[in-house]
Amino acid sequence: MTDSEHPNADPEPDTRVETVPAYNADPGDHRAILDEFATEQGWDKRTWPHDTTHVIHASQTLRIQFLNNADPREDTWTIAAYDTPVSDRTWHLTLTADTPAPILKRLLTVLAEEDWGPADFITDKTIAQATRPLLDAAWQPTPPGRWLHWKPLHGNVRLSLDAFAARDPDSTLIAWTISAGANINQPDWAINASNHTPADLLTRLAEELAHGTGTGTHRTARRSTQRITQTAATLPPKPSRGPSTPPRR
Template sequence: MAVGTYLDSGKSVYLHGENHLRQVAETFDSPAQALVSFERFHGDTMRPGPAPMTDTERAAAKAPTSLGTPTAEPEPPAPGPEIVPAYAAYAGDHDTILDAHGDWEKSRTWSHDTTHAIHESQTLRIEQVHEAHPHETAWTVAAYETPVSDRMWHLTATGATPAPVLQTLLHHLAEGDRWDTAVGAAVDEKSVTAATKPLTDAGWKHTVDGRWIRSTSPAEEAGVQFDAFTAQKPNSTLATWTVWAGPSLNHPTWTLTASPHTPSSLLADLAENVAHGTGTARPTPLRTSTARASAPRHQPPLQQRPGIRLPAPADRR
């Protein structure tokens, strides 16, 4: 299996088979969509670089095109996508990440700038703001014990959150028996230890600074922070958990925040992903052609849309 993009048309394709049986299984409008779909099925064995040549292709490359004509030297393969830690990966197209999960009933607002998704269990809800600013809330997840009960926990993620992190989040939510938790369950030392164990096992630096318990990557490019003070105040508007990556915690590239009763199993999955997961770096833009050199240098900025809070059911906190 292989995934790639044709330079002439810009179309991305998913290929499978060998020799004369090789065929296109699926096409995509962008490399990001192709990579997200391909990684979903082949993430464990996925590697960058060109697809190996088939026997027929190797034979054709060696054969002269005509009598007396020297064989042309094959062009060097285009460089594959750069593989980076999951926390530094490209955000990609967030819309395709949610669309890939069919166990959510999705609907867009009248303005088409926000999608609301309800899990088939009726106890999980997602609000996704399309084209959100990288530092503003793009995802809000809320969980309820029953379809008509109070909210148990919620989390948010900004617009620059990498695709691998969001994929881990949605895959975990799809397994309903793993995110359930009792309303009012206390956040104790055991749950904090369970949530951060993948970071400890990966050798991340662990520090305690008053109310803050922090785990930071060896390169100090990412981290997880736990606020022991807000953990004891369920109605606080401050985040109990903060997952971040970027220059520093105070100036992150992206953040994911969670409320006190967010399941430790979900937090542990996210910690495992940022500690050991990988993804692809932002694609290098193609060199501008001479035909497009006359385009204006300064385009009017897109209007930033403010984040829209997920509407809570009646009588829910």
Template sequence: MTDTERAAIAARSVFDVTTAKPEPPRPQLEAVPVYLADAGDHDALLDSFLDAHGEFEKWRAWSDETTYAIHESQTLRIERAHETLARETAWTVAAYETPVSDRMWHLTATDATPSPVLQSLLIHLAEGDGWDTVIGTPVDERTVTTTTQPLAEAGWKHTLTGHGIRWTSPDGQAGVRFDPLTAQHPQNPATWTIWAGSDPDQPTWAITASPHTPSSLLADLSETLAHETGTRQAQPGHEHRPRLAASALAPPAVTAGRPASRSR
């Protein structure tokens, strides 16, 4: 190259450096009680679950808008709807006594549910027959006490409301509710409701569960809410001091149908 060409290249490189846009700062994360954590990547969570648990097979609906994880026994089905809004149902878990029987229990979770909460749920489901329940067994006082014991031990406030019994986190940002009236109807979608947010009627996220949802599963979720922490993007001008108190349970109600196509 001639001296003129070299000079032109050098000048251009200086211009490129001085005009290059700086990289945007990485979001700062803060530790918070798990019920206040960001939702995270639900699709990646499901993929990791399926990779680790070969007893579940992955199916996709013909539209690719829904993924199903079906246990080899055909009695437990997990449905993940991909195109949902934060407060819409994105997960449905349904358990059956046999592959062709009626549903025993079901649970749903909205799209904004924190990944650590969902991970606790999936881990429980992966532990063999952890989804079994006995149809016809009433939800009695002992069952409710066992299910919510982690919340009581963590100092969650216990109150009676027009909707039943409620446990509220010390910071008032999460809650668990049991409705004894709906417990008499096995297919009721929301005998148990777990939520986060200051208003239970407009929750940030929620999980709901039908009456015969295994108490051991709900107790595991209570333990997670009461003692686990997560992360969320730091909010300018807001400092949150995490405390060892938990979160709340959330809403169930959907039937996992038979998928249309299978993905390998």
């Protein structure tokens, strides 16, 4: 018996591609995006060990590390900046494998446009700068507390700031997080940024969150006419209604 003949067969998926906000877009092929970036920008690309690709700016003070076989919700990308090729890193970002393609491409484009050296300590001014595109798009901030969140009126996406980490210049905790999904503790995708991440870089990401678009694959269940007809044919026929006969006494 084929699926179309089985009355309990699962519905066939109906797939369509539609324009969605950037934070809801499909991730695309991250490895292909990285390869294209390295080729276009002329950054040095190396693979060592066999499961890790490194893409390095000519100055060797801005580096990208990509894990080729990471779990979709684990950190796949690490982008780090250094004062000198042999110094400790000054700031870094990590991205999970399901980060939407438009946001990833915007980040890489911004990285290639400027010389991202040491950044200033997080202040009220840099917070206001980084979140201005979100407020202009009517995203709502939460009341002050350890965690500050900026969210749109509709949509499960947020920019978060750990105020405790932000106020401590020596903190090794993540200061900024961009994430999507109903569960903030298990996001669908996430970008984490350390203290000292340049406000200009965060502002450009916020612009993409607020105004960017991409393509998303939407799947809905559909049941074919053939299946409905064949399923209905298996139902027992209704009993005929004849003239009623009064009960005998």
